[in-house]
Structures are given as structure tokens and as C-alpha cells.
Amino acid sequence: MTREELFENIKKKQSFLCVGLDTDVNKIPEFMFDKYEGDYIYEFNKQIIDATAKYCVAYKPNLAFYESLGLQGWDVLERTVDYIRTNYPDMFLIADAKRGDIGNTSAMYARTFFGAMDFDSVTVAPYMGEDSVSPFLTYEGKWVTLLALTSNKGAFDFQFMKDAETGDTLYQKVLKTSKNWGNADNMMYVVGATKADMLSDIREIIPDNFLLVPGIGAQGGSLEEVVKHGMNSQCGLLVNSSRAIIYAANDETFAEAAAREAKKVQEQMAGFLKAAGMI
């Protein structure tokens, strides 16, 4: 998907919501186990997707949750991707995998997510530098979503270390260095909503790139702050919410509850897009 297409979808849907499919077997409503026996994880995903697709432009399956189920999990992941591609072809699909390894290995990961499966993007960790990231950039229309400033407490361990030469923090150096590995049409960045006040500085370094912003909802970040400091002229934001949407209820009403929560966020987003004159 191109940046223009993504922006068109955002305007059409009046939303820049990404729904995180962190499907946890311990959090799925219990009635699902009886009703769908062996296939309750896939069924949960399917119903969440059908309920929320109207209100979002992207889905982000978190690989850890599928891998932890072994073969079954991998199978559910593949079928979930196929289901979205078939029924909602305009969705932007992010494999939240946090990969990154030496060149020949990263090339294998790229083959997994862009070849074997049809994701639009994969999250990549920057620690190993350019040759761990560039193999993901060789696929036309596919994107790297690089970790810059994460939403967790551990972000403070290394990401704010100051460069003796330039005074930049590590996450700023990651932005400045990596933006030359690709461009705003194939690189987006993870910036946590819990650190929204740093978004203005980040926008000075990467004015045009899309940002994938986790941390709204369960992690406590504010959508208003994210928009205020992070939105650019083509929106430039995909704001993710996982647990607050997909586990909004734990009974037969889970899909409706997910739709209601997603709609609530979408309506807020429509307000921000209108205020910015984009719709």
C-alpha cells in the first residue's frame, strides 16, 4: 500500500485507528471454547474484525500471542491475515514482530511476512543497524515500522542515552540515521503515546513519516496529546489500541462491545481530522 492510499483510507473511514490483535487464549470469553471448540481463537479474531473493520484502517496482530500456541497459533495467524485480505482488502496489516538480525536472516524474516504472508509492514528493532533493516525495504509497496521511542518503562534504560558527539538521544539518532535507509513511503516509526510530549521534537526530524503510536487505552496515553504533537498534513498517524477494544467485554457481547469502543475512538479521530481540515 502506498502512503497516498493509506491517507485516502484514513479520510474515507474518518479514522486512523489500528486495532491490535493481541489475542490471548486466557482472555477470550469462555463461551467461545464450547461454541467453537478447536477454532475459538480464529473465531474470536474473525468476530472482532467484522465488528471493528468499519472503524479502523489497520490491524496489527502481535506475533508473540500466536507463536506461544505453536503450530495452531501460526495457522490461526495465517488464516486471520487471509480473512482480512479477502474481506477487507483496504486494511493496512502490520506484523508486530519486533524482528531484526544480520542481513541474510532479516531477508528470511522479510520473506515470511511479505512473501509467505501478505502483511504491509513489520515492526523491526533498530539495535543491529542498517543491514538488519534494509532487507525489509526491498519489497515494493511494503513498509518497515522501526522502533524509535517505545511506550514501556524500559524505554528509559537506553533510548534516552545522550550522544557525546551530538547531544542527541539514542532514539533521535535512530530517527536521524534510519530515515536515510528508506523514505517516508516505506518507513514508519513506533512512538509510544505515553511519551506524546516528545512528538513535536520527533516531527522536526521526520516531518513526513507515518508514526505507529501504541499506548492509548490500557497503557494510559492520551489521543488528544498524540494528535496535538504528532499529526502532519497527511495525518501521519496510526494510533493503536489493543486490549481496550478487543477485551472490552468478556461475555457474549464481546464483539458489540469491541465495536462500541472502536467507534468511540473513531468518532474522536473524525473530530480531529475535521478540525485539521482533512475531511
Add this chain to the structure above:
Amino acid sequence: MTREELFENIKKKQSFLCVGLDTDVNKIPEFMFDKYEGDYIYEFNKQIIDATAKYCVAYKPNLAFYESLGLQGWDVLERTVDYIRTNYPDMFLIADAKRGDIGNTSAMYARTFFGAMDFDSVTVAPYMGEDSVSPFLTYEGKWVTLLALTSNKGAFDFQFMKDAETGDTLYQKVLKTSKNWGNADNMMYVVGATKADMLSDIREIIPDNFLLVPGIGAQGGSLEEVVKHGMNSQCGLLVNSSRAIIYAANDETFAEAAAREAKKVQEQMAGFLKAAGMI
């Protein structure tokens, strides 16, 4: 496995070799496809393992190579781990996965590699800090292998950035900070053989921890240099070789050729262990 058990195995085998199972469908000898049809990847692994088990103390499957094959790859990985556990129970098994995410997600990855599968350790990237690493440290007898100084060219992009406060490089800060998250009995570090001259400095920071050293063989690092600068009183080294061993030949002799290459490295290692008075 405890650190003492690992050291005992090293002395018994007179080897600190780790064989990397980067099994690439494009590099498997062609005759295997006809002979083993659907199961040639597993058969290749099995024959490589049987041929090299005498000469090594650890195996390191590279997850990327299995994931790129989807369901089939995941199945081969699980069966390879089972095969090693059943037939060579003393092997140290490292999932080379370069994972690392927010706490609840890292906990899921830990469940995958230490619960669903029976690995001894998993490689983890440090960028997201303590809460992305600590969930892996809650399993008794299991290890984190944290990236510190990698063997690739991209290591120079961020790992050598100097801290304005302390003058430490990022990789030194990673070592100094993270060694307090666990201890020498559950944390080891990736340090590339291509940067062996930095091992003396690294040993000042972490005298006791095991190091997993890639970069011997195809990547050009020197075993002698690694031993000279990195060995400690309990060996403290697992030196990995992947391509130079498992693709030593591309015909019917591939297993013998792998054994020959592994034996060559083991004999060198025995010499170093003897010279150090450990055996």
C-alpha cells in the same frame, strides 16, 4: 541447564562449539528433495545433528529460517528441538529469535520458547530495556542471551554511540545496566567474533557471564582471537558456526563434511582448553 553443567559438558566434550541450524531450503543438497520428499528439512537437520553432536555442546536454530516456511517450518523446528532433547539431552539449546517487546508480550515469547518448546535460552534485543527482558528470567534454569555487540556491519550504526554522561558506548551501557537484571547463571551475551579485540574490555564489565560468539567461519572472525580475549576460568564461551559447518558440502557427503568441519573446530578448541588447564 546450570552454568556448572554447561562447563562440565564443555570439559567432557573438549569443545565449546555451538552449531547454528540456519537451515535454508535453497542450500540443502538437491538429492534430499527426492529422497525425503516432504520432510527433507527435518531430515537434513537430523543428519547434521547426528554427524556433529560429538563435537559440540550447543545448537542454535535460527528462527527466521523456520518461520519463512510457515506452518511446515514451525513443525520442523518443534520436531528438531524434540529430536535433540531425546537423543542428546545434554545439549544447550538456543532459540536465535532476537525477540523483545513490552512486558506482557515478552512473557508470551518466554512461554513459547521455554514452555511450549524446551529451549535453554533465547536471544533477546536490548532496545526496549529491562521490562522487555525480565520476563525471560523468571524460568528456573533458563537463560537470556542478550545482544550486546553484534558481528554485522550495522553494529557500527548505534552500538558504538558514546554516552555523554559516562563515556561508555551503547553496548557497554547495555552490559553494565543489564548485568543487574539477572546474573551470570541466567544471562549470557552476544559478542561478535569480528570484534574480538573488544572482548578484553567486555570481560572487565562481565567477567563471569558466558558469551555467545557468532562470526567465526562465513563472517570471518578468528577463534584464536576470541579465546585470547574472551575466555574466562570456566571457559565462558560458546562459539557459533553455522554456514561453514552445515553447508560444508552440497552432495551426498554433506553430513560427513559437516562432521569433519565440526571436528576441526572441536580439535582447535580442545587445544585452547588444554592450554588454559581446564582439561
